[in-house]
Amino acid sequence: MPDPNAVEGTFDYIVCGGGAAGCVVAARLSEDPAVSVLLIEAGPDKEDALIAIPRGFAKMLLSEARARYFQTGPDNGAKPGGEVWSRGRMIGGSSSINGMLYFHGLPEDYDRWEAIGNRGWGWPEIRKIFRExxxxxxxxxxxxxxxxxxxxxxxxxxSRLMHAVIRAGRECGWDEVADLNEPGGDRIGYTPFNIGNGKRSAAAQAFLRPAQGRRNLTILAETLVERVKFENRKATGVVVRTGDRVRTFAAGKEVILACGALQTPQVLELSGIGSASRLANIGIDVIQDSPGVGENMREHCLIIMQRRLLKPWSLNGQFEGWRLAKNVARWLAFKSGPMAFPGFDAAALVACDPEATHPDAHLIFSRTSMDLGSWDGWTKGPQLERLPGMQLMGYPSQPQSQGSVHARSADPAEAPEIRVNYLTDEYDRRVSIHMFRKMRALIEHPTLAGIVAEETIPGKDVQTDAEILEAFATYSGPGYHACGTARMGNDAMAVVDDRLKVRGVDGLRVVDISVFPTQTSQNTGAPAMAVAWRASDIIREDAVAAR
Ligand SMILES: Cc1cc2nc3c(=O)[nH]c(=O)nc-3n(C[C@H](O)[C@H](O)[C@H](O)COP(=O)(O)OP(=O)(O)OC[C@H]3O[C@@H](n4cnc5c(N)ncnc54)[C@H](O)[C@@H]3O)c2cc1C
Incomplete structure (x- = not known):
């Protein structure tokens, strides 16, 4: 029987979690041949057609081989019974199953982080990273x-439909722009994607794959990090499990957590970093009393609206039977057509709250609509409608409602407890109501008469503020952007400092979207990679300073 305490290998840096952030950090740190990097990922290490093909993302959400499902709730929010959230569980993490919408967030998002004391995290620095x-x-x-x-x-x-929607946006006073990521006011345009030549270009494909032949980079897949090991409050390595085998690896320089906003807090708690009373309840010895671990979770609460179309301009019907076969063949031959993009045709960033000084909601438009009968939340395999339809989706960009995620027990395999608390903050309710009305005003604009017909979800009976909020209980879901659960800052509830070091211990950092102090205003995939890029710069700078 091997001794689980025996150290199996020593690496300068151990990166835990091979998702969006983990791939970026492991790839960038291993650019220096003088350092050794171990990347540990719970899921498999594979790259297949379904990952590459943009429309494949809809299927991957349902793939237990590539995703892990988390039951949320119960909580006090708009969806008190909870819902099922999926997360990527493979090399690339959620960036390998996500919808590839590529949004920076707003300059104000990062300037806000800097303004609350996080030096070097303002827009000028982050903009430089996006450009590189x-x-x-x-x-x-x-x-x-x-x-x-x-x-x-x-x-x-x-498409003709999106052309008409964008024209309606213009007539509502929004600017039509070529690049929604260029800073500005209310704007509408075709969606940016992290896609190149018709194929996904996310953290695994862009960063890790080109690096994985390096002799100083070791990738250990299908291995769960159970906890970080400490000696005298310094992280010295990790205890992991591959199948039934418990193994220990030592870190010469640092342990770096990148397990995502749902699992990084769990690994911290199981390692003894968290609220002392919470840790006592699950029988974990306290290394550092850090009450903010697992708190401050922010998630976009996204509502869906559907309209029947009077013209056959929908993509419903393109993903079954001979049409599916034709579209797959087209993608294989030319990397174009409906399989070459994930389906969120156009988007808008608009100010909804009367007091807003810049866009405070993100709207997304699609030429597909779902069959109501199959609706049971995003992750349960909704089918497309047979009749032509379209969708509008929207969420307030800066949710103030806060959820939490915590280990339920000392068992690393048990999923954490997640409380979402959607729309518990008055600001979120107010912006959601204004946003809903703005979505309706756009789609009912006279310029779309003759193209767009009745609302099938949530329906014309939803009119008052109370009815709109009630509609969120049925027709909303996650933006899939939960973040902030090990937030950066310098107050008592901050978990990491602005060098991303876990406060109160040595040799341990967090580099994933857990560290976001607040949400970025749209999708979090691009910001996750940018933050991890900056994290690797910081780690390299600190290593030089320590010499
Ligand atoms: C369904 C879905 C759709 C999305 N759509 C978009 C989109 O269109 N555009 C966009 O910009 N963003 C999108 N996102 C969000 C984006 O993908 C995430 O913000 C981003 O991937 C977060 O990066 P991360 O590194 O923090 O976590 P992840 O990418 O989730 O990576 C965490 C990794 O850690 C691994 N892990 C966890 N625990 C352990 C452990 N104990 N030991 C070892 N490994 C572990 C996981 O298996 C996973 O691979 C979507 C997310 C989801 C889930």
Whole structure:
């Protein structure tokens, strides 16, 4: 019987979690051949057609081989009974199953982080990173780059329906823009995606795959990090499980957590870092009393609206039978057509709250609609309608409602307890109501008469503020952007400092979206990679300073 305490290997850096952040950090740290890096990922290490093909993302949400499902709730929010959330569980993590919408967030998001005391996290620094990270189809711009590892494409499908929706947006006073990520006011345009040549270009494909031949980078897949080991409050390694085998690896320099916002807090708690009373309840010895671990969770609460179309301009029907076969063949031959993009044709960033000074909601438009009969939340395999339909989705960008995620027990395999608390904050309810009315005003604009017909979800009976909020209970879901559960800052509830070091101990950092103090205003995939990029710069700077 092997001794589980025997150290199996020593690496300078051990990166726990091979998702969006983990891939970026492992790839960038291993650029220096003088350091050794071990990347540990709970899921498999594979790259297949379903990951590459953008429309494949809808299928991957249902793939237990690539995703892990988390039951949320109960809680006091808009969905008190909870819902099922999926997360990528493979190399690339959620960035390998996500919808590839590529949004920076707003400059104000990062400036807010800096303003509350996080030095070096303002827009000027983060903008530089986006410019270095990207290879953008529109060429270089104020916040765009060329020649970087992440390929960014503006949706090339110019459809008649989206043309009409964008025209309606213009008539509502929004600017039609070529690049929604360029800073500005209310705006509408075709969606940017991290897709290149019709294929996904996310953290695994852009960062890890090109690095994985390096002799100083070891990837250990299908292995769960159970806890961080400490000696005299310094992280010295990790205890992991591969199948039935418990193993220990030592870190010469640092342990780096990148298990995502749902699982990083769990690993911290099981390692003895968390609220002392909470840890006592689950029988974990306290290394550092850190009451903010697992708190401050922010998630976008996304509502869906569906409309019947009077024209056959929907993509419903393109993903079954001979049409599916034709579309797959087209993608295989030319990397184009409905399989070459994930289906969120156009988007808008608009101010909804009367007091807003910049866009406070993110709207997304799609040429598909779901069959109501199959509706049981996003992750349960909704089918597309047979009749032509379209969807509008929207969420307030800066949710103030806060949820939490905590280990239920000392068992690392047990899923954590997640309380979402959607719309418990008055601000979120107010913006959600204004946003809902704005979505309706857009889609009922006279310019769309003759194209768009009745609302099938949530329906014309939803009119008053109370009815709108009630509709959120049925027709809302996660943006899939939960973050902030090990937030950066310098107050008593902050878990990491602005160098991303876990406060109160040595040799341990968090680099994933757990560290976001507040949400970024749209999807979190691009910000996750940018934050991890900055994290690797910080780690390298600190290593030089320590010499
Ligand atoms: C269904 C879905 C759709 C999304 N759509 C979009 C989109 O269209 N655009 C966008 O920008 N963003 C999108 N996102 C969000 C984006 O993918 C995430 O913000 C981003 O991936 C977060 O990066 P992360 O590194 O924090 O976590 P993840 O990418 O989730 O990575 C965490 C990794 O850690 C591993 N892990 C966890 N615990 C352990 C452990 N104990 N030991 C070892 N490994 C562990 C996991 O298996 C996973 O691989 C979506 C997310 C989901 C889930």
């Amino acid at each position: 990270m990207e290879d953008h189809c529109l060429g270089a711009g104020e916040a765009r780059g060329v020649g970087g590892p992440v390929k960014v494409t503006i949706n090339p499908e110019r």
